[in-house]
Amino acid sequence: MTENVEPVKTLKGKLVPPPDKSISHRSALFAAISNEKSVIKNYSQAADPQSTLACLKQLGVEIHQQGTEVTIYGVDRDGLLKPEAPLDCGNSGTTMRLLAGIAAGAGVDCSMIGDASLSARTMKRIIAPLTEMGCNISGRDGAFAPLKIGPHRGIRGMRYPLPIASAQLKSAVLLTGLFGEEPTEIVEIVLSRDHTERLLELKSEPFGTGKIIRSSRGDLLPAQNYTVPGDFSAAAFWLVAGSIHDGAEIELEGTGLNPSRIAALEVLNQMGANIAVENPRSEGKEPVADLKIKPADLKAIDLDPSLVPNCIDELPVLMVAMCFADGTSTITGAEELRHKETDRLSAMAEILNRAGASIEEKDDGMLIHGNPAFTPKPATFPTWHDHRMAMAAAVLATRSDGTSQIEDAECTAISYPEFWTHLNQISR
Ligand code: S3P
Numbered sequence: 001m002t003e004n005v006e007p008v009k010t011l012k013g014k015l016v017p018p019p020d021k022s023i024s025h026r027s028a029l030f031a032a033i034s035n036e037k038s039v040i041k042n043y044s045q046a047a048d049p050q051s052t053l054a055c056l057k058q059l060g061v062e063i064h065q066q067g068t069e070v071t072i073y074g075v076d077r078d079g080l081l082k083p084e085a086p087l088d089c090g091n092s093g094t095t096m097r098l099l100a101g102i103a104a105g106a107g108v109d110c111s112m113i114g115d116a117s118l119s120a121r122t123m124k125r126i127i128a129p130l131t132e133m134g135c136n137i138s139g140r141d142g143a144f145a146p147l148k149i150g151p152h153r154g155i156r157g158m159r160y161p162l163p164i165a166s167a168q169l170k171s172a173v174l175l176t177g178l179f180g181e182e183p184t185e186i187v188e189i190v191l192s193r194d195h196t197e198r199l200l201e202l203k204s205e206p207f208g209t210g211k212i213i214r215s216s217r218g219d220l221l222p223a224q225n226y227t228v229p230g231d232f233s234a235a236a237f238w239l240v241a242g243s244i245h246d247g248a249e250i251e252l253e254g255t256g257l258n259p260s261r262i263a264a265l266e267v268l269n270q271m272g273a274n275i276a277v278e279n280p281r282s283e284g285k286e287p288v289a290d291l292k293i294k295p296a297d298l299k300a301i302d303l304d305p306s307l308v309p310n311c312i313d314e315l316p317v318l319m320v321a322m323c324f325a326d327g328t329s330t331i332t333g334a335e336e337l338r339h340k341e342t343d344r345l346s347a348m349a350e351i352l353n354r355a356g357a358s359i360e361e362k363d364d365g366m367l368i369h370g371n372p373a374f375t376p377k378p379a380t381f382p383t384w385h386d387h388r389m390a391m392a393a394a395v396l397a398t399r400s401d402g403t404s405q406i407e408d409a410e411c412t413a414i415s416y417p418e419f420w421t422h423l424n425q426i427s428r
Contacts, residue, residue: 001408001409001410002380002405002406002407002408002409003390003394003405003406003409003420004403004404004405004406005393005394005397005398005400005403005404005405005406005423006398006403006427007397007398007399007400007401007402007403008245008398008427008428009247009428010245010246010247010248010428011238011241011242011245011248011249011250011398011426011427011428012247012248012249012250012426012428013249013250013251013425013426014250014251014252014253015238015250015251015252015253015422015425015426016230016252016253016254017230017231017232017234017235017238017252017253017254017255018044018045018046018230018231018234018415018416018417018418019042019043019044019045019046019049019068019228019229019230019231020044020228020229020230020231020232020233020256020286021044021046021048021049021094021231021233021234021415022094022167022193022195022231022261023195023199023228023229023256023286024040024043024044024046024049024052024228025048025049025052025092025094025095025098026098026171026195026196026199026224027040027043027070027199027224027226027228028040028043028049028052028053028056028063028070028072028224029052029056029098029099029102029175030199030200030221030222030224031072031074031223031224032056032059032061032072032074032075032080032102033074033075033076033077033079033080033102033178033221034074034076034221034222034223034224035074035075035076035221036074036223037071037072037073037074037223038071038072038074038223038224038225039069039070039071039225040069040070040071040072040224040225040226040227040228041068041069041226041227041228042068042069042227042228042229043065043068043069043070043228044068044228044231044415045068045417046413046414046415046416046417047090047091047092047413047414047415047417048090048091048092048094048095048414048415049092051088051089051090051091051092051095052092052094052095052099053065053070054088055087055088055089055095055099055112056072056099058083058084058085058087059080059081059083059087059103059108059110060075060079060080060081060083061073061074061075061080072224074221074223077102077105077106077178077179077217077221078106080102080103080106080108081108082108082109082110083108083110086110086111086112086113086146087099087103087110087111087112087113088113088114089112089113089114089118089145090114090115090118091114091115091117091118091341091385091414092114092118092414093118093121093168093340093341094168096112096114096118096123096145096147097123097126097168097169097171097172098168098171098172098175098196099112100112100123100126100130100137100147100149100172101126101130101171101172101173101174101175101176102175102176102178103149104130104135104136104137104149104152104176105130105133105135105155105175105176105177105178105179105180106179107135107136107149107150107151107152107179108149109149109150109151110149111146111147111148111149112145112146112147112149113145113146114145117341117342117384117385117386118145118341119140119144119145119146120144121144121339121340121341122143122144122339123139123143123144123145123147124139124142124143125163125164125166125169126168126169126172126173127139127142127143127147129158129160129169129172129173129176130172130173130176132156132158133155133156133157133158133173133176133177133180133184134152134153134154134155134156134180135149135152135155135176136149136150136151136152137149137150154180155176155177155179155180155181156180156182157177157180157181157182157183157184157185157216158184158185159184159185159187160173160184160185160186160187161187161189162186162187162188162189162190162192164336165188165190165191165192165308165309165336166192166309166336167192167193167194167195167196170186170188170192170196170213171196173186174186174196174197174200174202174213174215175196175215177214177215177216178215178216178217178219178221179217180216180217181216181217182216183214183215183216183218184214184215184216185212185213185214186212186213186214187207187210187212188207188210188211188212188213189207189208189209189210190210190306190309191210191211191260191309191310192260192309192310193258193260193261193310194258194260195258195286197213198258198285198286199222199224199284199285200215200219200221200222201219201222202214202215202219203219225284226283226284226285227283227284228283229254229255229256229283229284229286229288230252230253230254230255230256230288231255231256231415231416232255232256232257232258232261232262232264232265232314233261233313233314233388233415234415234416234419235252235255235291236264236313236314236317236318237317237391237392237394237395237416237419238250238252238293238422238426239264239265239268239273239275239291239293239317240268240317240318240320240321240395241293241395241398242275242293242294242295243268243271243273243274243275243293243295243296243298243321244295244298244320244321244324244395244399245295245398245399246295247295248293248294248295249292249293249294250292250293250426251290251291251292251293252290252291252292252293253290254283254288254290255288255289255290255291256283256286256287256288257277257280257287257288257289258286258287259287260310261310262310262311263307263308263310263311263314264311264314264317264318265277266307267301267303267307267311267318268298268318268321270301271296271298271299271300271301271321271322271325272296272297272298272299273293273296273298273321274293274294274295274296275291275292275293275294276291276292276293276294277289277290277291278290278291278292297326297372298321298322298324298325298326298370298372299325299326299327300322300325300326300327300328300329300368300370301322301325301329302329302330302332303318303329303330303331303332303365305332305333305334306333308331308333308334308336309336312334312336312337312340313388315331315334315337315344316337316344316347316348316388316389316392317388317391317392317395318331319331319348319352319359319366319368319392320352320392320395320396322368322370323352323355323357323359323368323370323371323374323376323396324370324371324372324374324399325368325370325372326370326371326372327370328367328368328369328370329367329368329370330365330366330367330368331362331365331366331367331368332362332364332365333364333365334364334365334366335363335364335365340386340388341384341385341386341387341388341414342384342385342386342389344386344388344389345361345362345365345366346361347382347383347384347386347389348366348389348392349361349366350382351381351382351389351392351393351396352368352396354377354379354380354381355376355377355379355381355396355397355400356376356377357369357374357376358371374399375399375400375401376396376397376399376400376404377400377402378397378400378401378402378403378404379397379400379404379405380404380405380407381393381396381397381404381405381406381407382407382408383406383407383408383409383411385408385411386411387411387412387413387414387415387416388415390406390408390409390411390412390419391412391416391419393406394406394409394419394420394423398423398427
């Protein structure tokens with residue numbers, strides 16, 4: 001479906017961001033391999049975390065869903081059953097990479113498939129270390145789904161310096177490590193999101209500027225009983241939208257503020273944004289707060305490349321913010337964007353060019369010549385079925401002077417099914 005986005009005078013209102021996608025996935029996966037019953041509240045209704053639940057059911061895990069409350073009867077780490085059909089991960093990289101870590105560690109005989117986008121994303125980054133640990137895992141052309149997983153002769157712990165700042169890779173290796181007698185050690189110098197370590201209560205210690213995280217069969221796997229916080233990556237669209245509209249006032253209730261996820265807040269603050277963090281509290285093992293966003297005169301920045309892993313999903317909408325900032329902004333060290341649901345560097349370059357922004361795409365980032373008075377040209381925006389492209393284009397289009405079209409707009413349901421309703425709700 002194509003969604004028409006009208007220019008808005010301003011944006012005003014209170015929203016509850018959707019439940020965090022990364023934490024929803026993990027809560028279900030970790031509950032499944034504990035030996036207790038877990039009740040997870042505010043579980044995401046979005047397509048990706050629902051793919052995780054469907055795969056776990058195929059592996060014989062008993063799961064009851066009542067609205068956003070999910071009850072999972074853990075089968076213990078050796079209790080997963082051989083599924084009758086391939087595990088369908090849909091569009092979800094987190095489902096495929098994390099569940100592969102578990103299934104390959106457990107030696108479950110299964111295959112994993114995904115949609116066209118997921119089937120084009122490299123899984124070599126997990127196949128290589130998991131194979132080194134003794135797993136029986138292979139992919140099409142050595143790198144792509146369908147993945148084939150089978151029984152193995154035992155998991156060897158290993159010390160693994162993370163070659164890419166990727167929480168999915170880190171998590172896959174740590175999860176396989178849970179099946180080895182000796183510890184697996186991840187050496188992480190550039191820190192990525194740490195939900196896995198937090199929720200599994202894995203041991204870690206500082207190492208240089210980073211840390212070492214360990215997992216082994218000796219780790220007890222806790223039940224996952226908590227309320228999933230609001231998704232900061234979804235909230236980021238409103239952080240930018242509220243910053244670029246005169247008179248805007250957006251409140252976001254219960255947004256997850258895990259320090260390893262919120263570099264976008266730091267970036268926007270460096271750009272001069274007016275975002276208040278109120279009522280800080282904890283939800284399970286994760287920090288949460290309410291956010292109040294008001295407009296600001298944004299200024300350009302050179303984004304510190306060391307922040308990239310902690311705002312990787314927010315970079316597309318940060319590019320939109322940079323179009324309205326005074327001066328030239330630079331993004332470097334963001335080559336990983338080319339390995340997401342689509343090549344997000346080239347996709348954003350296409351979207352911003354269609355709107356008439358002044359940008360230069362680079363191999364590992366973008367140069368954005370911003371202008372506070374920029375009025376995006378109304379346009380038809382492709383999305384490559386990538387949820388974050390659709391939402392970033394929509395935020396951009398709200399500052400236009402005519403109606404824009406967002407193609408395949410239903411793809412927002414991958415992470416944020418209520419996005420269009422929320423946009424209409426606060427548009428003035
Ligand atoms: C995620 C990690 C990130 C992120 C993705 C979710 C996770 O991917 O882009 O949306 O839940 O671990 P990478 O680990 O590949 O960077």
